[in-house]
Amino acid sequence: MDISVVIVTRNRAKYLAGALLSLAAQDFDGQRFEVIVGDNGSTDATGDVAASHAKTFANFHHFHDPRPGQIVGWHTALAQAQGEVVAFIDDDTRPEPGWLDAIHAVFTDADVGLATGPITPEFETEVPNWRKSMILDYQGGVWSAHWGLLDFGTNRIEIPAAFVWGRNFIARRSAMLAAGGFHPGGMPSHLFHFTGDGDMGAGKAIEGLGHKVIYDPGLAVTNIFQAHQNETDEIQRWIYGEGLVTSYVLMRRLAAGHSHAPSGSLADLVPEAIAAYNVDLDRIGHGYLTSLDDLPGDLRTVMETAGRQGFEAHQQHFRTDAAFREWVLRPDYLDIDRCYVHPDLL
Helix, strand or coil, X not given: CCEEEEXXXXXXXHHHHHHHHHHHCCXXXXXXXXXXXXXXXXXXXXXXXXXXXXXXXXXXXXXXXXXXXXXXXXXXXXXXXXXXXXXXXXXXXXXXXXXXXXXXXXXXXXXXXXXXXXXXXXXXXXXXXXXXXXXXXXXXXXXXXXXXXXECCCCCEECCHHHCCCCEEEEXXXXXXXXXXXXXXXXXXXXXXXXXXXXHHHHHHHHHCCCEEEECCCCCEEEEECCCCCHXXXXXXXXXXXXHHHHHHHHHHHHHHCCCCCHHHHHXXXXXXXXXXXXXXXXXXXXXXXXXCCCCHHHHHHHHHHHHHHHXXXXXXXXXXXXXXXXXXXXXXXXXXXHCCCHHHC
């Protein structure tokens, strides 16, 4: 088996159907790839959609696990995967023709551990003008973390791992395991504080092991940018989540630098660490913008406040909940049964 394609989904049956149709249209030997659908506790028609597409593929697997968090599906699928390369996409990702062929070509280079390609957003609703302030430049290309936009041109180049995102995250399986897999991500609202740096943590760890990180134009996908009932709420959740992630990364960094310190004492080091690492709690998420000037007033307020709120909420849980500290500081989350012990996650 050359390639395992993994889709983790929850209650988004109509989007999953589109992803599976895109994979079925790939011109690649069906015996050389498999599709794994991880159902993260759906109560809609997700199971029916998976079953209806099962015979489309020579190798298809579907499992259901209601435990919260995207790593449940990611790591269960990673353990099952037979491919040398594992390609993680979202249910609203649509791989372009030739995507699987391009994956095979890129990973013939044994030094490549991680790869991605162009991501083109397809919007379900009209795009407001202020969203243009979320398009940033990189080496003559453009990207937007919020839009899911990535276009670094028509040449294969090496890129920082920070540009490899879960909607088109393609990794050598051995490198993924050596890096410890993903960190927490995709948590439901009532458990949002259990969020970590998800795909970013995995990508940086693979990069840190010395593997090449590649952008290849053949690894192109379209990402369906879904309509949201309330734009302000959507941005607030996003930036609040960035605050959670900032605290998560900081606490793991402090633990690594003070390995003999009790975890409960690490919070005392945070003020000094904020200064040492130049963390500006009032500008969390601003790196995704060219300017705040074009944002409507309510969104500007969110951008100026939600990141700090998320950071402080995460800090509060870390200070007061020993089991939460254990969750945050785990070496890895590969063994789901072993790491899902916090009462709130059961």
